[in-house]
Amino acid sequence: MAQPLFSLDGQSLITPQSVSNKFPSPHNHNETDRLRIAEAEFAVVINIAVQRFAAGKNLPDAVRWLIGQLHDIRQKFGAAVWQKIIPIIQAHPSATILQQCPFTRWSFEKPRGYSGDAGLIDFIYGHPAVAEEVARSTPLGLNIFEYTINAPGPVAVRERRDTLTRYVDETAVRTGSDTEILAIAAGHLREAEASKALAEGRLKRWVALDQDPESIGSISSQFHGTSVQPINGSVRGLLARKHQIGTFDLIYAAGLYDYLTDKVAIRLTQICMEMLKPGGVFLFANFSDEMADDGYMESYMNWELLQRSEADMWRITNAGATQNAVDKTVWFGANRNIIYSTIRKRS
Ligand SMILES: C[S@@+](CC[C@H](N)C(=O)[O-])C[C@H]1O[C@@H](n2cnc3c(N)ncnc32)[C@H](O)[C@@H]1O
Structure with missing residues (x-):
């Protein structure tokens, strides 16, 4: 990951804890069991998604489906389990597929050292300022981008x-x-x-x-x-x-x-x-x-x-x-x- 070029002023630094505080866990007991179930659910979902990516048909729809499934897992298992699932997803080989999308990659790599920089928002705006970065993407990355950039957010x-x-x-x-x-x-x-x-x-x-x-x-x-x-x-x-x-x-x-x-x-x-x-x-x-x-x-x-x-x-x-x-x-x-x-x- 790129090194931060400067630090934010401390007023806009949210932490996983501040997100978790707003997004409660549905049940606090049996967290270890629930983590195992969540991991298993993610494994099923990502296997299907990777097969769909490999088949190469209607890729934006496969990305739409994956995004919906991740939302459901997050909701179903709550903050405590979800925070433990995040690094598992990020370390999964599927990350190298999804990060071929220039928007996803920019967000993950954070070239300006912090989340949500104006360069990232330029991908959403389809702005010429990021056209070269988009053009450097693989065909698979561009297919994924076609959905990520038209997702509801x-x-x-x-x-x-x-x-x-x-x-x-x-x-x-x-x-x-x-x-x-x-x-x-x-x-x-x-x-x-x-x-x-x-x-x-x-x-x-x-x-x-x-x-x-x-x-x-x-x-x-x-x-x-x-x-x-x-x-x-x-x-x-x-x-x-x-x-x-x-x-x-x-x-x-x-x-x-x-x-x-x-x-x-x-x-x-x-x-x-x-x-x-x-x-x-x-x-x-x-x-x-x-x-x-x-x-x-x-x-x-x-x-x-x-x-x-x-x-x-x-x-x-x-x-x-x-x-x-x-x-x-x-x-x-x-x-x-x-x-x-x-x-x-x-x-
Ligand atoms: C997601 S961008 C939004 C840019 C623009 N308002 C838009 O809607 O396209 C977030 C911007 O907030 C700025 N920002 C974040 N924390 C800040 C802070 N504490 N003080 C001033 N600017 C901040 C970042 O530098 C970045 O340019």
């Missing part, structure tokens, strides 16, 4: 990008020429590529904050000469009020809360509410606990996320948005794999 992530573009453009219509936007954990700010308000010069500033200097470098060169202002900053810096960046009409965070514990998520929500102008909107997104790809992501991709339920989202929303909030809403994207919270500040 990635479909929901593409919808999330389009939703962010829509929020930015609608904010520009609502607020006129003084529109100020803040993207926290901006990644490569791909949602800006389709923004009419940005293209037509109708935004006063679109501040894009991220802790990864490579992402900030990408935004700086792509959006040079526009109202986009990249800032190398972190959640920790925001919580410490280190970044003096003013106030905004729209603040959003996508692909971030999935890595934050409740305590940090609530504190960050409070800080974002303070940074909103009157009438401004804060939006945050999280993978929902109804997502279907979790078993595959946590094993073959080594990508752990904190999934959240509607009740979890309300808890963060209510604790984070106190006296100045109006119109709090929690809502699902179309396939319910991502859940959103939007909070409007009193005018």
